[in-house]
Amino acid sequence: MKPKKTEQQLLMDQRRIKRDAVASMGLDPYGGRYENVVSTQGVRSVGESLGLGPGERSSSSVRIAGRIMLHRVMGKLAFFRVRDGEGQMQIGLSRADMGDDQWALVKTLLLGDIIGVEGTIGKTKTDELTVWATQVTVLSKALRSPPEKWHGLSDVDLRYRMRYVDLFANPKVRDVFRLRSSIVHAVRQYLVNEHYFEVETPVLQPIYGGAAARPFTTHHNTLDLDLFLRISPELYLKRLLVGGMDRVFEISRNFRNEGISTKHNPEFTMVELYEAYADYNVMMDRVEGMVSAAFAVSTKSAVPLRAAWLEDEIRRIKEDKGEPEAQEFADEHHVEVYIEARDAIKAGRQVGVFNGVALDFTPPWSRKKYADLLQEYAGVSITDRAAVHAKAKALGIVVANKADAVVINDVFEATVERHLIQPTFVYDYPAAICPLTRRDPEDAAVALRFEAFAATMELGNAYSELNDPDIQRENLSHKITGEGDETMAIMDEDFVMALEYGMPPAGGLGVGIDRLVMLLTDCPSIRDVILFPLQRPLASGGS
């Protein structure tokens, strides 16, 4: 019995027929090298400089290449819209201009095919810049249709599973990853300018450390050795301080075997840096410097563009559908917030928009003491053990078998964090939960540590680094009660031995790159800034 073909298979059969038609013309349906290509943006700037009026054509010839995203054929004339890595461009195809052989080829082309077009720059009667084709080259016939041309691919599951489709179907997605690339580049450039140098340390570690999280485990066969994927590069980078690398950084993919959420992916990217002879105050400057550099290459230009687009859109909706719809659109897209941010940027401030809230990254960020925030929002003194425990119980926090510092931190997270909207440094943490941090010389219960928050998210974490080997060994030699299995207190004798040779006093800092990108590009989910976020594979193993 012949199994009935699905619609998908039938559609692909039809596309195979067109592909084979190309082959029967003696052409390779999968193309080959195509030279002297100009980007659509390049054509656009050339086109604008020609000063063409509606309906005029120039004699300057160009070649572009890209995917057919819009396809209109009218008898002996056709308009396609072709998208490349930078943008899109309309091409016009006329049977009279191209000749019968080329026209036969044009008729085999479908949405989603990748083509090369040689032609002359002109404008249509409606004043749209258009490349009028003289020669079309098939570069890759697509067997599957692209998604719906108006809505694109909107099923979130499919978008992540088939990011390759998401990227060409939804231009905004590509913009986000372009911004991500710029942000990473700016962060790297900032640190290099500050005389840091970039290193790479092991991802496969025999002992994991530097953070409190469960690791992924793996195994090396030849050495018959269990290994962990790093949860943090911290202990290796500090060894480099001992070795005399005074300013080092690593852009580090870390792996934590924990839950998945809009703010957590099992693998994520951090920039982690160490600076000898500095302390955590210097690290605050570094955060501000890095974020400023990143802002300058992303949000600074993206927000005004977005604001302008939103204003256009509202004007159009008002004309087409009326005031109430326009207002609804404005509310939904936080238009006033974008306009407010745009005006602030014009005035020289570093203001972005995240989740409908304006965030002001202009240095200096506000700096708040951990204990003061606890007093302000939880209403308890950090030194008043009874009050802290009473507050914890009132909040429904389990107190039993937890060290005091853990209880304090639980209360802090439950009461304070949600108020940390604007970029803020929270400094001076309870020492007992900071085993790798130098103590305040005036108060042994305080660790010289800060976390950077924005939009209630932890963006970064920094210490004045502990460099006393005996205290370090002591801190690592017993678990912090109440932290469960996830604890930083895992002894690494080699690391402590390194400290015994003498590590310079230093400031150290980690900043979550994914979260920074989220904040600067207004993406409320970490999956929108990671190209291939982890997902459970489909049982059937296909789409």
Place this chain on the structure above:
RNA sequence: GAGGAUGUAGCUCAGUCGGUAGAGCAACGGCCUUUUAAGCCGUGGGUCCAGGGUUCGAGCCCCUGCAUCCUCACCA
């Protein structure tokens, strides 16, 4: 882990009271030399997430499971 939402054609989505499964886009055939989500005529396309139950009859009601998203918890 708890709660909520969603799952229907390749894509985007309707589906009323439980009574033969719908549209647009895409595709196929035809017409069309200035389209702007092109248009007009016609055609094909369905494991209604999976399994069970109630019923004469289930896309719709009930139960179980799966997947995804959101919120909370966890993840300093």
